[in-house]
Amino acid sequence: MSAADDGIDPHLTFTVATVWRENRISCPHPDVLQSWLQGGLPGGAADFVQFHLKDSQCPYCNAVVEDLRAREDLAKTPALEDLRDRLLRSTVAALRRTRA
Numbered sequence: 591m592s593a594a595d596d597g598i599d600p601h602l603t604f605t606v607a608t609v610w611r612e613n614r615i616s617c618p619h620p621d622v623l624q625s626w627l628q629g630g631l632p633g634g635a636a637d638f639v640q641f642h643l644k645d646s647q648c649p650y651c652n653a654v655v656e657d658l659r660a661r662e663d664l665a666k667t668p669a670l671e672d673l674r675d676r677l678l679r680s681t682v683a684a685l686r687r688t689r690a
């Protein structure tokens with residue numbers, strides 16, 4: 591009976607994830623994330639940010655984007671479209687939570 595018998599090395603997995611997160615490899619600068627939010631990035635850069643946030647699901651950059659979005663929402667005067675947008679977003683979030 592040994593822990594090595596299951597063929598998985600949890601320590602190695604943990605190390606790779608930790609190194610990646612601690613060094614935040616290839617994370618765009620928050621300024622870049624803000625430009626992306628405002629639609630001010632050229633195609634290639636926008637694709638990279640999109641990939642980093644959606645496919646890599648970088649927890650740091652997603653948190654930064656959430657924060658920037660929240661600030662923009664506060665700065666804006668609420669319009670009907672914003673409200674609809676927010677409702678839609680919370681519905682999507684609720685659906686995701688149900689599926690998870």
Ligand SMILES: [Zn+2]
Pocket residue numbers: 614616617618642648649650651652
């Ligand atoms: Zn990142």
